[in-house]
Amino acid sequence: MTRIVVITSGKGGVGKTTTSASFASGLAMAGHKTAVIDFDVGLRNLDLIMGCERRVVYDLINVIHGEANLHQALIKDKQCDNLFVLAASQTRDKDALSKEGVEKVLKDLGEMGFEYIVCDSPAGIETGALMAMHFADEALVVTNPEVSSVRDSDRILGMLASKTRRAIEGKEPVKEHLLITRYNPTRVGQGQMLSLEDIQDILRIKLIGVIPESETVLQASNQGTPAVHMKGSDVSEAYKDVIDRFLGQDKPMRFVDPQKSGFLKRLFGAK
């Protein structure tokens, strides 16, 4: 049974693509055959984050328009055997996405034996975002600890509950998970960021994980490596926790309390 997971947020720049890459990689590393699709037609980024931009020949729109088949368009990931990337088209716009076309691609991927299909949604609430979420079974709502991001996530949650196929057909609703990224417990303590409690009080959906603010993410994207592969970094650990929780394990939240700076650090004022 294929599960379709949309990574969405409403607001741009909160970490949807970073999360899509790491989440899909993590599922693949856990042994699940996974495809990750970039729905950001016209502003494609996922291939860069996944480090496969030079191998893109055919893309999602080519498949939808019947100019290529899925086997030609799916790019096998360098690091995980179970992971395939379907890039967005850079030269088209979101109107090239049709509901029927997207449905066929997802159905065909299911028939090819994919267990998880991760849809990387574009920002906004227009066609691209609606297409990415329409067929979803589950949703990871990516939110930064600041008011505008929380409000946009709230809007997206409303759309997940009303505009998706599950909502329209009156089936069991899309399962919603809250993922907080760029969380900095020290700045939360100083009142510069919303706390986990503040965010959950507004959104009231189950928290699946907290990804700490870290320079590792920038390094990883510049290298074209999903952050989950950055061994030993707290971001990588945090994403692994997210995948474990998604697959049903119960794990305590990490990286949510300010780090105690050591005596020497305090003494010498190191950063």
Place this chain on the structure above:
Amino acid sequence: MTVALAGRAPTTFEIKSANLPLVALLLKSADLGALAAELSTRFADIPDFFDNDPMVIDLSPLGEAQLDFAPLLSLLRGYKVMPVAARGGNEQQMQAALAAGLAPAQDAAPTPTLPRKGKEQARSPAPSPRPEPVEGLATALIIDKPLRSGQQIYARGRDLVVLSMVNAGAEVIADGSIHVYAPLRGKAIAGARGNTEARIISLCLEPELISIAGVYRTSEIPLPANVLAKPTQVRLMGGAEGKLVMDPLQ
């Protein structure tokens, strides 16, 4: 007489008397441009405010001014009202109304919005009939899902009960009262058609805006500390030109 007619009673029809609740438009100016602008200000955001409601146009506040009915009617129909009758005009105006297809209805007096102290109603916030008495009981509209940014609920002609939170950016509107048994953080508009008896009740009052019968308050100035984010009831004191009073619930 009935007996005499009985034998010839028509089989294809029967004439009976019937009553129709109407929305009344008290027309205070013959300047259709200004009317169009004010209608747009008030109703453009809520295109379904009227639901093909039949309307009587009350010409009595108009005085002797001449009125062009054709554009008036098409303007009103644009807001999904069905002008069916006119009243209160002088002979000339009533002739023009009849020519435009409106029935003369001198008896159709508008329902007073509320019992007023002496003075004739000077500035009504809207054409505001009571919600039509529905057959049986008009129960409240009950919403048990969270209302999130961008969502809007309108309880037409009845109360609204929301069992889950109303987030910032969401709007709850009712012709009657609004109850939110959770945090109210969006906009709450009670008495949307001018019912000054409507109330807003929430277990945690942190709204962006509250309004009863057109009297509103934004949260630009924070609510008093004794009601902010607390269980609170909001009422309108002093009718349509009164003020909103917020009391903590016991």
